[in-house]
Amino acid sequence: MEDVLEVYTRLYDPRFPQVCMDESAKQLLQDKREPLPMQPGQPERVDYTFEAAGMRKIFLACEPLAGKRFVNVTERRTSEDWAHFIRELVDVEYPDAEKIVLVMDNLSTHTPSALYQTFPPTEARRILRTLEIHDTPVHGSWLNMAEIELSALARQCLSRRIGTQEELEREVHAWQQKRNEEAITVNWRFTTADARIKLKRLYPSLEKKKSPSPTGNVAKHD
Known part of the structure; x- marks a missing residue:
């Protein structure tokens, strides 16, 4: 947790x-x-019945300090899909970066080995050299600011009926473009100092446990 929070204190640097x-x-x-199309004096009418047409996965990366986000829609959520998303992040979105400081959830598909399973070793190593990876702790996904963007995407774009992958990709990319044009950033305020106070229960106790003396009094420790 403190490792991720330290990352969030760094100043913006495009490198x-x-x-x-x-x-x-x-x-x-x-x-x-x-659906019945809209007519003068009559809104569009949509029947309440529908049928499921499969699940689609959404990969999202955002740069909170710059107000940028990038979204891909895929049919699966495998380590190979993740690897291709990361390569696009490195080669297309940040080709000039010296190092991408990457914060992500600690999932089994989000590992350096996924790059080696997907690409030749030289290519996997080239991508990996560009990444400085910081995993969020187990049960600590709230530390990942990408969840803020996914929440905005769900509210502003996905909270309605979408029938095909093509429609989903079109709507998601339109949302991405509009939000990037507005350059919406995230002002993260939760710090390590806050964590040590508000989440004190998560830290190990270094206080010595007092043991009773034979007489029933509390023993003193030098």
């Missing part, structure tokens, strides 16, 4: 962009009956 990555999913739902 070392701080990027948070996470993933989500969207259930595709198709209409069973064609």
